[in-house]
Amino acid sequence: MKVVRAKHAGACYGVQRALDLALKSVADGGRAYTLGPLIHNPQVVEKLSDQGVTEVSAIEDAERGSSVVIRSHGVTPQVMRAVAAAGNTVVDATCPHVARAQKAAADMARRLGSVVVVGEAGHPEVEGIVACARESTERVYAVTSPAEVPADIEAPVGVVVQTTQQKDKLDEIVSHLRALGIEPEVKNTICFATSQRQDAAADLSEQVDAIVVIGGRNSSNTTRLFDICAAQCERTFHIESAAELDESWFSGVGAVGVTAGASTPEDQIAEVVARLERM
Structure with a gap:
């Protein structure tokens, strides 16, 4: 055969970067923590635990003063601030492409007032992107189909997309907005x-x-x-x-x-x- x-x-650049940062944080024999899995790979997460990088579900579960590695999918701005406020060292392993999507969503929210995030509601990356936009406006919608776009959405509207989505999904949402008479400002943040x-x-x-x-x-x-x-x-x-x-x-x-x-x-x-x- x-x-x-x-x-x-x-493994892409963002994942390898996250792994390198996590291992660097325990290079001197110390311990570090990640909020949720560093990447979506159970075998790698288990191996990291053996090397001193422990997954926790809440900030208070991390030892005070330790390094907390922000996973490659990113976190909400509120979580980022809370980690620092708890006295931990923030090791930001957010994938640069995810960080770009977060920044684009935040910028559009400030300028336009409404943001559509093409991505799976509840996915950690999408949660972070949505939260960045909601620092400026409540009119932020995570959608994966035209049916999920609010019928009463009004221009101006910005559109960003989860980095791992397919381009045809983005195109489908943009076409739907145009059919509603809205010409959205689109940032194609697919990696x-x-x-x-x-x-x-x-x-x-x-x-x-x-x-x-x-x-x-x-x-x-x-x-x-x-x-x-x-x-x-x-x-x-x-x-x-x-x-x-x-x-x-x-x-x-x-x-x-x-x-x-x-x-x-x-x-x-x-x-x-x-x-x-x-x-």
């Missing part, structure tokens, strides 16, 4: 690395008999890669580690593709590829 790896796959991975996964899924998508099941960008691949290739499998691979999945398969979400480090991809090559 031939194993073909996607041209673009695996280029996300687009690269999605395009490469789509191309590969058309060329193979089966495809394996590696990444956390709590990772929205990995889930989107799975959806993209499944639309083209019936035998698409989402796994978090090589241990989940089942040889029966690949019966009669001549070529299998491998792709991975932006929170998946190289060693996890290499392990999956090696196991597939042994089949």
Whole structure:
């Protein structure tokens, strides 16, 4: 069975930067904390815990005076201020692309008064972007479909987008606003690395008999890669580690593709590829 790896796959710059900052914060043998998982990859989060970087759910659970690493998805401005007020050292590992989306949302909120965030309500990245805009206005809406856009929304309106969304989702919302007679100010804050991975996964899924998508099941960008691949290739499998691979999945398969979400480090991809090559 031939194993073909996607041209673009695996950990992006923002994720690698977050990992480097977290490990640097415990380089002298100390302990550090993250509010929620640093990245959406359970295996990596567990490994970080073994190295002294502990995930907590509340600021008060972090030892006072310790380093608190802000996860790659970012946090709300209120949480950022609260960490500093609690006497902790803030290590800001927010992905630069997420920070750009936060800044764009805040700017639009100040100037325009209404902001539409194209993204999944409740996702930590979207929560942070929405909260940045709500520092200036309450008219901030997280949506993933035209039906979720308030019918009484009025111009002027700004639009930003979750960094891991697909471009067609953004286009769909913008077209809907224009149909309402609103010409929105749009900031396409989709991460280029996300687009690269999605395009490469789509191309590969058309060329193979089966495809394996590696990444956390709590990772929205990995889930989107799975959806993209499944639309083209019936035998698409989402796994978090090589241990989940089942040889029966690949019966009669001549070529299998491998792709991975932006929170998946190289060693996890290499392990999956090696196991597939042994089949």
